[in-house]
Amino acid sequence: MTAQAPERAHARSMVISRHGIVATSQTLASQAGAQILARGGSAVDAAIAANAVLGVVEPMSCGIGGDLFAIHWDARTRRLTGLNASGWAPRGMTLKFLQEQGHSAMPHTGIHSVSVPGCVLGWERLHRKFGRLKWAELFAAAIHYAADGFPVTELIAEQWRNAYGVLSRSDGAPGLFLPGGSAPVTGARFRNPDLASTLRELAVQGAASFYRAGIARSILQTSARLEGTLAAADLAEFEPEWTDPIAVTYRGWKVYELPPNGQGIAALQMLNLMEQFPIGPHDSAGTLHTKIEAQKLAYADLMRYVGDPRFARVPVAGMLAKAYARERSRLIGERASCQAAPGTPPEAEGDTIYLSVVDRDGNIVSLIQSLYQSFGSGVVVEGRGFHLQNRAALFVMDPAHPNVVAPRKRPFHTIIPAFAEKDELYLGFGIMGGFNQAQAHAQYLSNLADHGMNIQQAMDAPRFTKLTFGGCDLLIENRYPAAVLNELEQRGHQLQRVGAYSMAMGGGQAVLHDAKRQVNYAASDARKDGAAIPEPPPGR
Numbered sequence: 001m002t003a004q005a006p007e008r009a010h011a012r013s014m015v016i017s018r019h020g021i022v023a024t025s026q027t028l029a030s031q032a033g034a035q036i037l038a039r040g041g042s043a044v045d046a047a048i049a050a051n052a053v054l055g056v057v058e059p060m061s062c063g064i065g066g067d068l069f070a071i072h073w074d075a076r077t078r079r080l081t082g083l084n085a086s087g088w089a090p091r092g093m094t095l096k097f098l099q100e101q102g103h104s105a106m107p108h109t110g111i112h113s114v115s116v117p118g119c120v121l122g123w124e125r126l127h128r129k130f131g132r133l134k135w136a137e138l139f140a141a142a143i144h145y146a147a148d149g150f151p152v153t154e155l156i157a158e159q160w161r162n163a164y165g166v167l168s169r170s171d172g173a174p175g176l177f178l179p180g181g182s183a184p185v186t187g188a189r190f191r192n193p194d195l196a197s198t199l200r201e202l203a204v205q206g207a208a209s210f211y212r213a214g215i216a217r218s219i220l221q222t223s224a225r226l227e228g229t230l231a232a233a234d235l236a237e238f239e240p241e242w243t244d245p246i247a248v249t250y251r252g253w254k255v256y257e258l259p260p261n262g263q264g265i266a267a268l269q270m271l272n273l274m275e276q277f278p279i280g281p282h283d284s285a286g287t288l289h290t291k292i293e294a295q296k297l298a299y300a301d302l303m304r305y306v307g308d309p310r311f312a313r314v315p316v317a318g319m320l321a322k323a324y325a326r327e328r329s330r331l332i333g334e335r336a337s338c339q340a341a342p343g344t345p346p347e348a349e350g351d352t353i354y355l356s357v358v359d360r361d362g363n364i365v366s367l368i369q370s371l372y373q374s375f376g377s378g379v380v381v382e383g384r385g386f387h388l389q390n391r392a393a394l395f396v397m398d399p400a401h402p403n404v405v406a407p408r409k410r411p412f413h414t415i416i417p418a419f420a421e422k423d424e425l426y427l428g429f430g431i432m433g434g435f436n437q438a439q440a441h442a443q444y445l446s447n448l449a450d451h452g453m454n455i456q457q458a459m460d461a462p463r464f465t466k467l468t469f470g471g472c473d474l475l476i477e478n479r480y481p482a483a484v485l486n487e488l489e490q491r492g493h494q495l496q497r498v499g500a501y502s503m504a505m506g507g508g509q510a511v512l513h514d515a516k517r518q519v520n521y522a523a524s525d526a527r528k529d530g531a532a533i534p535e536p537p538p539g540r
Contacts (some may be wrong), residue, residue: 009479010460011501011526015534020359021522022046023509023532028150029053030533032141033357036133037535043359044072044130045138047367048123052142054353054369055386056195057150059177060159062353064202064210065381065388066371068122069258071245071419072130073426075362075513080419082258085122085240087115089392091407092229095399106393106405109166109378111228113390115411116238119369124207125240130363139203146196146385149189153529155503157186163374170378171226176385177375195385211235215384222382245419248272248320251449256419260306260314263438264416269298270442272325273332279450282461283480285487291446292474292493293332295439295466296340302438303469304342307402308410314402318345336492338472352415354430358511358520360535366417366428420445424515427455431525433506436465440506455510456523463505475504501527
């Protein structure tokens with residue numbers, strides 16, 4: 001008789017190995033990273049290689065025309081390092097200029113939604129500090145898939161099809177990204193020879209080509225033809241910023257996010273608020289109500305206070321104070337609140353991919369990279385095979401707001417990597433998806449800390465997301481018990497039930513290093529096409 005497997009609600013098992021593991025949203029990218037690890041590459045080397053492949057095989061979500069944030073854990077020194085490689089607005093992108101162009105709100109497509117792409121220089125800075133292999137070796141797989149083609153996977157094909165309207169109206173996009181007039185279907189082979197040529201140039205010349213030489217000239221020519229404001233100095237003078245992560249404690253875990261201009265602070269605020277309440281079963285109405293209401297309060301502060309701290313005072317320490325969380329938690333009652341307002345923090349001294357990598361030594365990279373919305377600005381760089389991001393769309397045009405558009409200012413950012421530690425466990429994780437991210441991070445950590453789930457169970461568990469500000473509307477997966485969903489509605493929540501593993505909840509990846517056992521674990525979200533792939537053993 002065959003042994004009966006234990007029943008479970010989650011979709012996948014953890015990947016467990018004594019060697020390194022790469023977890024991404026597309027299997028070819030995970031495999032490329034695992035191959036780099038097998039050749040002696042570091043976690044950073046593998047992350048760059050995997051990210052480069054993702055820009056080829058998941059072009060609506062990421063690519064060299066986007067931005068990047070990363071957290072690196074050094075297992076030997078036990079030091080955590082953050083990198084903010086989000087680009088700034090061009091010097092010519094002023095509030096007055098946009099108003100003169102007839103804009104009363106930030107454009108979400110076109111050349112005036114473009115900020116300087118920070119990804120490539122972010123890769124180079126990470127590689128200089130933490131890389132082992134030669135720079136050129138990291139792009140071989142991406143160049144191969146761009147030149148030779150790859151079969152499009154299921155969920156990526158769906159995203160591509162959903163972006164038909166954007167692509168059909170985009171400058172330079174239809175001929176390349178809608179071959180034969182339509183989006184490629186599942187299993188169709190897609191080639192991007194222009195991007196292959198660009199990546200070859202990047203592999204040989206490094207980031208200098210992107211910001212000062214051939215690729216830079218192509219970007220500037222495209223901007224000039226479309227009457228954009230990008231100038232040579234905007235690219236050449238850009239520099240990513242090394243930064244120290246911010247953190248809070250939550251039920252035995254220390255949880256880290258990068259500081260503003262990103263939204264990671266909202267995840268930490270949510271955890272601080274949730275900590276004020278007893279948390280019951282993960283699928284109980286009371287537990288969900290507490291988390292939903294905590295999200296509203298945290299996001300109200302997020303939208304009021306967060307911007308580029310080089311231009312505006314962001315009260316980070318006050319927003320993360322436990323006393324402030326206790327004060328704000330009193331606003332959470334038994335009924336849904338439809339109009340959460342920002343608080344007054346005390347004065348104190350301060351479409352997207354996510355991937356995570358752990359190498360055989362226990363070093364971890366938690367990395368997120370994005371164009372923002374699907375295919376970014378819709379502007380394809382002439383002859384180069386990639387889109388420019390539309391991150392400038394996240395500025396506002398209210399001159400009194402900390403996130404008002406200004407030259408050389410970084411916009412508010414949705415993309416956030418995360419890290420957590422407890423005892424001798426070190427976890428790099430993230431869940432992509434616009435404003436879904438901070439609330440998904442808090443739910444994920446709660447699944448571990450409150451509900452005793454492993455890192456894959458916590459990733460697969462049902463989630464909710466609120467993508468609007470104000471109101472009681474909420475998207476929630478239909479795997480929660482019907483009685484629980486009904487009770488939430490009785491409390492005043494206006495639920496929109498979505499599928500069991502809905503892409504509206506984003507998709508995440510996680511890696512965990514157990515320093516006591518010297519064993520690595522990884523999780524890859526069932527809501528994506530990807531997988532966690534272990535490094536093959538030496539000599540294989």
